Amino acid sequence: xxxxxxxxxxxxxxxxxxxxQVGEWVKQIADSRGDANYEIVDxxxxxxxxxxxxxxxxxxxxxxxxxxxxxxxxxxxxxxxxSISASLKNALDYAREAWxxxxxxxxxxxxxxxxxxxxxxxxxxxELSVADVRVHPALSLFTDFDNGTFKPADLHLTNxxxxxxxxxxxxxxxxxxxx
Numbered sequence: 801x802x803x804x805x806x807x808x809x810x811x812x813x814x815x816x817x818x819x820x821q822v823g824e825w826v827k828q829i830a831d832s833r834g835d836a837n838y839e840i841v842d843x844x845x846x847x848x849x850x851x852x853x854x855x856x857x858x859x860x861x862x863x864x865x866x867x868x869x870x871x872x873x874x875x876x877x878x879x880x881x882x883s884i885s886a887s888l889k890n891a892l893d894y895a896r897e898a899w900x901x902x903x904x905x906x907x908x909x910x911x912x913x914x915x916x917x918x919x920x921x922x923x924x925x926x927e928l929s930v931a932d933v934r935v936h937p938a939l940s941l942f943t944d945f946d947n948g949t950f951k952p953a954d955l956h957l958t959n960x961x962x963x964x965x966x967x968x969x970x971x972x973x974x975x976x977x978x979x
Contacts, residue, residue, distance in 0.1 A: 804971050806830070807841040807870040811877045811888040818909065819876045821950035822939065826874055826907055829960055836968055838874075841866060843891040851893050860894050867898035872905075872971030873930070874963075879910030879917035884924075892924055899928040901977045903970035905963040906936050909945075913938030931974060933966035935959055 808826050810819040823840050830838040846863045849856050877884055892899070904925055908914025915938055925932045937959040939945075944952045 804836045804871040804968060804975070805869060806836050806838050806872045806874060806967065806971065807866070808838060808874045808876065809888075809891075810840065810842045810844070811875055812885045813844040813887040814885065816948070817878070818945065818948065818950060819878060822907060822909060823876045825950060825952060826876065826960065829957065830874075830964055833961075833964065835964075836971075841870075843887055846891070848887075848891055848894055851890055856894070863891065864895050864898045867895050870902070871975050872903045872967050874905045874907060874967060875921060877906055877908045877914055877917045877921055879908065879912070879914040882916045883920045884917045888921075889924070892928065896928065899925075899930050901929055901974045903931045903933060903967050903974055905933050905967040907939070907960070907963070908936065909939035909941060911941050913940055931970050933963060933970060935963040935966055937963060 808823050810823050812819045827838050827840055830836070846859050848859050848863060877888065906918045906921060908918040910917060918936055918938070922932050937956050939952060939956065944950065944956070
């Protein structure tokens with residue numbers, strides 16, 4: 801059986817965002833496991849306008865094609881005003897079937913570990929038929945970042961690896977539903 805393809809979705813497009821650092825950390829740990837094909841998927845690269853405000857056929861097609869090629873997801877989510885970023889919500893709304901019957905893990909960060917954003921994302925993922933896994937690394941802006949530089953505490957490795965285990969297990973199981 802071929803390896804699963806897991807996308808690490810960077811959930812922000814904001815200038816000065818921290819999600820690329822967190823995404824690279826997740827990818828480095830995930831790649832060292834050798835159990836799947838992991839890739840960073842940056843929503844900023846797709847230049848999705850607000851849904852319904854412009855003809856975005858080309859961008860939406862590229863976005864949906866990328867999502868369809870993936871068996872599961874890891875969302876890097878930062879908390880903005882007790883929720884996910886507008887750019888992530890917009891990107892989620894640009895696809896439907898490409899999300900269906902896949903699994904997702906969440907790595908969040910914020911003043912309270914991004915917990916409120918993660919909970920909002922879980923509700924949205926449920927509507928998109930994405931099975932989100934329970935283990936959730938929650939990173940603190942106060943203890944895991946130093947003046948904008950990501951310096952995760954070692955304790956997060958356990959949760960990250962447990963989350964990756966769950967994402968792979970569920971992604972493999974759900975792939976049989978899509979076949």
